[in-house]
Amino acid sequence: MRNKIAVLMGGMSAEREISLVSGQAVLKALKELGYDSFGIDVSPDLPFELLEAKPDAAFIALHGRGGEDGTVQGLLEIMRIPYTGCGVFSSAATMDKVVTKTILKGHDIPVIDDVVARKEDDLSEVLEEVNERLSYPVMVKPAREGSSIGVTKVNSEWGMHDALDEVFRRDDKALIERYVDGRLITVGIIGTEPTVLPVLEIRVKDGFYDYQAKYERGRAQYEVPAKISEEISEYARKVALSSFKALECEGVARIDMIYEENNDTLAVLEINTVPGMTETSLLPKAARALGLTFTDVVEIILKSARLKIENQTFCLSRLS
Ligand SMILES: Nc1ncnc2c1ncn2[C@@H]1O[C@H](COP(=O)(O)OP(=O)(O)O)[C@@H](O)[C@H]1O
Ligand SMILES: [Mg+2]
Known part of the structure; x- marks a missing residue:
């Protein structure tokens, strides 16, 4: 029997539209992998839809509040449906940049004043x-x-x-x-035994990496691996993994950082626990530098699916 996977997408956050694009891309990849997968546009009917569909696991492709913030994760724990990525605490803590920075500071991880x-x-x-x-x-x-x-x-x-x-x-x-006038870099981490992806640099033509620069073609350029020294690159990946661990993340996260060249300092901006998941999104782009396709990334994240509170994993099986 092949696994039935529900891809949770859309929802009610300000990032609904982007989540729908991520969700469709994930769904396509899961179908290519042979999973019996289907999408759910998250609404207050979510518990009823899950009860009816009885998926073996949920792939969370929801960005922002009401999905990336521990709420859906809590519901899935109660319904005993294994889910991808971070658990309730980690999702809730990373959704709040103030809470995230407090925890990072407690671990001596550099953040901005x-x-x-x-x-x-x-x-x-x-x-x-x-x-x-x-x-x-x-x-x-x-x-x-x-x-x-x-x-x-x-x-x-x-x-x-x-x-x-x-x-x-x-x-x-x-x-x-x-305001830090530095180079914007990001590090993705995926998998149960976390693999730290190469550092990716984002270069914006003018201004900062705002909504338009993120989603309009040609407004930003990306370089992976980032053209920074080996030493800084290793340090950034180390800081990313420490941040991931400090916030008790699992399965997937992308850590945004700023590197100030003139005084050689690096600071963490934030941790995204459900980063963009289209073929051209940052984390899949960084994974490609390691030879991993978008479909590979989706499968690695899917394999992280489990109930975190009872530590219950789910057995993967698909059409071979
Ligand atoms: N302190 C800062 N100094 C310089 N640029 C910043 C700073 N904070 C945020 N930015 C810019 O704004 C963008 C969005 O900020 P971020 O904290 O990552 O929030 P979001 O969750 O909206 O991505 C960053 O990618 C970066 O370009
Ligand atoms: Mg960001």
Whole structure:
């Protein structure tokens, strides 16, 4: 009997459209591999659809809140359906950049200096703290969002009101970070025995790696392996694996970092536990440098599927 795999995609987050593209690409790969796979566009009916379909495992292709954040993972634990990637705690913690950075700091992993602001905070007090602890420009972003949605580069105090407004329409917690004029790199990690992929560098023509640069063709260029020294590359991969372990990730994650060449420092920006999974997404691109096809990556991630709380794995079988 071949395994029945449900690919969970879509959902209600701001990254719904991207998740649908990831989900379709994963579904196609699973079909090519011979699995009895089908897609579910996640809605409040998800438990009923899962009860009816009775999949052997769920492949999570949901980005953002309501999917990458531990909620769906919790439901799958209760329904005893093994699922890919990170567990409940790890998904919830990494969804929140403030929580992630607190944990990373506790493990002596370098992060960027910041100020956290909440919706109910007094703006003048927030500005005072920013003036004391950081200097402009700063990056203002929602604590729990992805795809650069709601992220603004602010050059002076005058831009802070609008940037925070942009965040508070989406989240009640804002992260204000020193703007680092460095090279943007990312490291993917896949598999039960984690394989750390080569470092990939993202080069954006102008501005930062915003939503348009992420999804419009030609707005950004990618280099893998990144043209950085062997030493920095090894260090970045080491920091990525330490971050993965610190947040108790498993199966798959992509760690975004910034490397400041002038003072030779590296800092972790964030951890994505359900990174983009189209053929041209960053993690599959980095895997290709190791000779792994998109389909190989999908199968490696699928093999990570298990119930994390009871440590129950599921047996893989497919049409040979
Ligand atoms: N402190 C920072 N300094 C410089 N650029 C930043 C900083 N924080 C974020 N960025 C830019 O914004 C992009 C999105 O930020 P990130 O923290 O990765 O959030 P998201 O979850 O939206 O991807 C990054 O890829 C980078 O280009
Ligand atoms: Mg990012």
